[in-house]
Amino acid sequence: MMQQLAMQQMASEPLLKVENLVVEYAVGGRTVHAVSDVSLDIARGETLGLVGESGCGKSTLGRAVLQLRQAVSGKVLFDGHDLTAMHGDALRRMRRRVQLIFQDPIASLNPRRRIGDIVAEPLVISGVKDPDKRRQAVHDVLAAVGLDPALVVNRLPHEFSGGQCQRICIARALVLNPDFVICDEPVSALDVSIRAQILNLLEEMKARYGLTLLFIAHDLAVVKAVSDRVAVMYLGRLCEVGPSEQLFATPAHPYTALLLEAIPVPDPDVRPTESVAVGEPPSPIAPPSGCRFRTRCPRADARCAAEVPELRTVAPGQSAACHHPLI
Amino acid sequence: MATLELSLDEQAAEPARRKRRLGLLFWFAMGWMVLVFAVAILADVLPLPSPTDMDMLEKRAPFSAEHWLGTDGFGRDELSRLVHGARISLIVGLFAPVIGLTIGGALGMLAGYFRGRFESIVVGSMDVLLAFPPLILALAVTAYLGQSIFHLTCILGVLGIPAFMRVARAATLTLARREFVIAAQALGATHARILLRELLPNVLLPLLAFFLLAVAVTIVVEGALSFLGLGVPPPISSWGSMIGEGRESLDVAPRLAFIPAIAMFLTVLSFNLIGDTLRALTDPRQGAL
Numbered sequence: 134m135m136q137q138l139a140m141q142q143m144a145s146e147p148l149l150k151v152e153n154l155v156v157e158y159a160v161g162g163r164t165v166h167a168v169s170d171v172s173l174d175i176a177r178g179e180t181l182g183l184v185g186e187s188g189c190g191k192s193t194l195g196r197a198v199l200q201l202r203q204a205v206s207g208k209v210l211f212d213g214h215d216l217t218a219m220h221g222d223a224l225r226r227m228r229r230r231v232q233l234i235f236q237d238p239i240a241s242l243n244p245r246r247r248i249g250d251i252v253a254e255p256l257v258i259s260g261v262k263d264p265d266k267r268r269q270a271v272h273d274v275l276a277a278v279g280l281d282p283a284l285v286v287n288r289l290p291h292e293f294s295g296g297q298c299q300r301i302c303i304a305r306a307l308v309l310n311p312d313f314v315i316c317d318e319p320v321s322a323l324d325v326s327i328r329a330q331i332l333n334l335l336e337e338m339k340a341r342y343g344l345t346l347l348f349i350a351h352d353l354a355v356v357k358a359v360s361d362r363v364a365v366m367y368l369g370r371l372c373e374v375g376p377s378e379q380l381f382a383t384p385a386h387p388y389t390a391l392l393l394e395a396i397p398v399p400d401p402d403v404r405p406t407e408s409v410a411v412g413e414p415p416s417p418i419a420p421p422s423g424c425r426f427r428t429r430c431p432r433a434d435a436r437c438a439a440e441v442p443e444l445r446t447v448a449p450g451q452s453a454a455c456h457h458p459l460i
Numbered sequence: 461m462a463t464l465e466l467s468l469d470e471q472a473a474e475p476a477r478r479k480r481r482l483g484l485l486f487w488f489a490m491g492w493m494v495l496v497f498a499v500a501i502l503a504d505v506l507p508l509p510s511p512t513d514m515d516m517l518e519k520r521a522p523f524s525a526e527h528w529l530g531t532d533g534f535g536r537d538e539l540s541r542l543v544h545g546a547r548i549s550l551i552v553g554l555f556a557p558v559i560g561l562t563i564g565g566a567l568g569m570l571a572g573y574f575r576g577r578f579e580s581i582v583v584g585s586m587d588v589l590l591a592f593p594p595l596i597l598a599l600a601v602t603a604y605l606g607q608s609i610f611h612l613t614c615i616l617g618v619l620g621i622p623a624f625m626r627v628a629r630a631a632t633l634t635l636a637r638r639e640f641v642i643a644a645q646a647l648g649a650t651h652a653r654i655l656l657r658e659l660l661p662n663v664l665l666p667l668l669a670f671f672l673l674a675v676a677v678t679i680v681v682e683g684a685l686s687f688l689g690l691g692v693p694p695p696i697s698s699w700g701s702m703i704g705e706g707r708e709s710l711d712v713a714p715r716l717a718f719i720p721a722i723a724m725f726l727t728v729l730s731f732n733l734i735g736d737t738l739r740a741l742t743d744p745r746q747g748a749l
Contacts, residue, residue: 196642201646225648225649226648228646228647228648231646232646233643235639235642235643236639237639240638241639241640243640243658243662244662245661245662245665246657246658246661254644254647254649255647258647258649302643
C-alpha cells in the first residue's frame with residue numbers, strides 16, 4: 134500500500150521542476166536580466182511549449198536547465214536531483230538523460246566528422262565500448278528518423294539538406310534514449326515545406342521513446358500544433374501558463390492576447406489590427422519596474438509600475454502574472 | 461512514417477568522387493620538392509665531391525664536367541654545397557615551424573576555448589614575445605649558446621609561436637560558439653574530448669595552411685640569419701650562408717650568389733603553391749554549398 138502510494142507520487146511528480154530560476158550575464162559591464170524568477174513544472178510525457186519574442190530569454194532558459202549557462206539563483210530539479218548543485222562527472226552523467234536540439238541543424242553537426250561518428254558520439258561518451266553494439270544503435274536510430282543508415286553513415290554533414298541535418302540531430306539526441314529533450318526552435322531555420330515533416334517526426338519519436346519535451350519557439354502556430362501546455366515569456370519573466378487549447382481560446386494575460394492577435398489571418402479582407410502592437414520590447418539590461426509588460430500594455434496603471442505581479446491561477450490549469458487579467 | 465529523402469540516384473553517383481584538375485604548376489612544384497628532398501636525404505650517398513674540401517688553384521672555376529656548377533671563392537664544389545645546404549634549409553625550415561605549430565597551436569586552442577584569465581595571460585605573453593626584436597634574440601642566443609643548427613631551429617621555432625597561437629585562437633573562438641560544440645557539452649563530453657575530437661579537426665586545416673606558409677618564411681629567415689653570420693657555423697653550407705659568401709664576389713662571379721638564391725626562390729614558391737592547392741582540396745565545403 135505504502136509502496137503504491139509512493140509510486141503514485143513518483144508518477145505525479147513533475148520530471149522537470151524549475152524553481153525561481155534567475156540567469157544574468159554581464160555585457161560590457163552591465164547586467165542583462167535574461168531570465169528573472171522563472172518557475173515551471175513539466176510532467177512526464179508532456180510537451181510544454183515556450184513562446185515569446187526574440188531575445189526574451191527562451192533559449193537562455195533552455196540552456197540554463199542543462200547548466201550550459203550558470204544560474205545566479207534558483208533550482209533546476211530533474212527527476213528529483215538538483216542540477217544546479219551538481220558538478221563534474223555527476224552533472225555530465227545527468228546531462229545524458231537530457232538532450233538538446235538546436236535551431237541551426239547544419240551548425241549543430243561538426244563539418245569534419247562523418248554522420249556515423251556524430252550519431253555514435255553520445256554512445257562513446259557514455260562508455261559503450263562494443264563497436265558492434267554502437268553500430269547497431271546508430272543504425273536503429275537513423276532508421277527511426279527516416280534516413281537509410283547504409284547511405285548516410287559515411288557521409289559528411291555538408292552533403293545533406295537542412296531538413297536531413299535536423300533528422301540527424303534528432304537521431305543524435307535520441308541514441309542514448311533520453312527522458313527529456315529540449316527543442317530550441319527546431320524548425321525555425323527550415324523551409325515551411327519541411328517543417329511539418331520534422332514536427333511529425335518529433336511527435337512520432339515522442340511516442341516511440343516516451344519523451345518529455347520542452348519546445349521553444351516563437352511561431353505560435355507551431356507551438357499550438359505540438360504542445361500540451363504553453364508557457365508565454367516576456368522579457369525574462371513568465372506571463373502565462375496554461376493548457377494549449379484553453380490558452381489559445383481564452384488568453385488571460387494582455388501580452389498573450391496581443392500575440393494571438395498578431396497571428397496573420399489567411400483572408401485578404403481581414404485588415405490587421407494596428408492598435409495593439411505598441412513599440413519595441415524594452416531592453417533586458419534595464420527592464421521596467423513592476424510588471425515588465427506595462428510599457429506596452431493597454432491596461433497598465435500605477436499598480437503595475439509599483440508591484441511585480443505573481444503567477445496566479447485564473448482558470449483551472451491556467452495561471453497568469455497580471456494585475457488585470459482578461460478573465 | 462517520414463519519407464526517405466535520399467534518392468537512389470545519389471547512391472549510384474557516390475563512388476565517383478569529384479576530381480579536381482591540379483594544373484601543371486602544381487606538378488612542377490611537386491617535382492621540384494621531390495627533387496630537393498631526394499638530394500637532401502641522399503646527399504652523402506650521391507657521387508659528389510666533399511662540400512668542404514678546398515682547392516685554392518680552382519677558385520671560382522666556371523661550369524665544367526668536374527664541377528657541374530663550378531666552384532666558390534675557396535674552390536669548393538658549388539653543386540655539392542648547394543645539395544648539403546638544402547639539408548640545412550629543409551631541416552630548419554621544417555622543424556622550426558613544427559615547434560611553433562605544436563606549442564602555438566595548443567596554446568591558441570586552449571586560450572580560445574577556456575577564455576578568461578588564461579587567455580589574457582597567453583595573449584599578453586605572446587604580445588611581449590612579438591614585441592621583442594627577433595634579431596636581438598637570435599644574437600643573444602647564438603652569443604651565449606653558440607652557433608648550431610639546433611639553436612637556430614629553436615630560435616626560429618619560438619619566434620613562430622605567437623603567429624600560430626593567433627591563428628589557432630581565432631579559429632577556435634569562432635568554432636567554440638557553434639552549436640556542435642554546445643551539443644557535445646550537452647552530451648556530457650569532457651573538455652579534453654571536445655578539444656581533440658570536435659575542435660582540433662576543424663582548427664588543424666587553417667593551421668596546416670599556415671604551417672606551409674611558415675616553412676617558406678622560415679627558409680628565407682634562416683637564409684637572412686646565415687647571411688648575417690648568425691646561422692649555421694662555417695664551413696657548413698646553407699643557402700643563406702652561400703648567398704652571403706657569394707656577395708663578396710658579386711662583381712666577378714655573380715652566379716655564386718644567384719644559384720642558391722634561385723634554389724631558395726623555387727623551393728619557397730613550391731611550398732606556397734602546394735599549400736594553396738592542398739588547402740583548396742581538403743576544404744569539405746568547396747563547391748558543396
